[in-house]
Amino acid sequence: MSRRDWLRAMRRELAETSGRARLSWLLGIAWVAAVGLIPFAVAAGVVVGVVGGTFGNHEVFLEVERSGSDSWIGALVLTVPTAIVGLVAAALVVSRRRAGLAAAYAFAALVAVCAVLSVTNSPPVRAFMDDWQRVTTDPRAADHAWERRFNSAIGASLAAVALVLVARRQRSTRPPA
């Protein structure tokens, strides 16, 4: 039975209520509706974060690539699989597939690796960001490089944790196979 059916069932009971009980019942409907939207909100956050954080930074990759350096390849190899796994995990969680939890854990593991490499400015992130600071026309390149590394690490980590929590909750409510 879909959540929409359950909400319809709750609305049908409204006729039985009156006064404060009616208000309480309406709040309950709103709560159940809001809880049902959480997986979609988290998945949307992951998609927006992945698209915005990874594919939205394409100009950084292009600037480094145009300079003749190949350090962008290492950064791309690090980020693109993580982004793809994130999108797949978000889709699996929203569709309540059994593989959603495993995909969410895989996404979290990849994000953890990326975040550590990014925050500690380790290879291949270091070479990539150093090359970008050398070739970019951005006058505050050093600050922006640090912001990109730190913000993307924190944002992706939060998104991955949220996705794992949602997937775990779905798993706990699913009947045994």
Next chain:
Amino acid sequence: MRRNRKHSEQTRAVLTELATDPSHDRYGYELAQATGLASGTLYPILMRLEERGLLEARWELSDRRPRHVYRLTAAGLAATEAVSEAEPEPPRRSRSAAPSGRQATA
């Protein structure tokens, strides 16, 4: 492997109430009244019980206004009996002492 979780007090209250007459269909509002649970707590529990195969939920179409009715499945009845043996029956709450709309863990 699936963990065998203990039922929350609210879930036990719902199971116990449904088990009082397992052959009788119950309405959501009736269950809320009997258990003292707010709808925001009751319905997530009903959803989880239905997902786990412990509860049968269907539309009652005989009435002018279709309503959802609930009853325990055989698995639900067995689970309730197991809970009753393992854990003491939860205290019944009056409507005024109803818990908030916070979600309970099934």
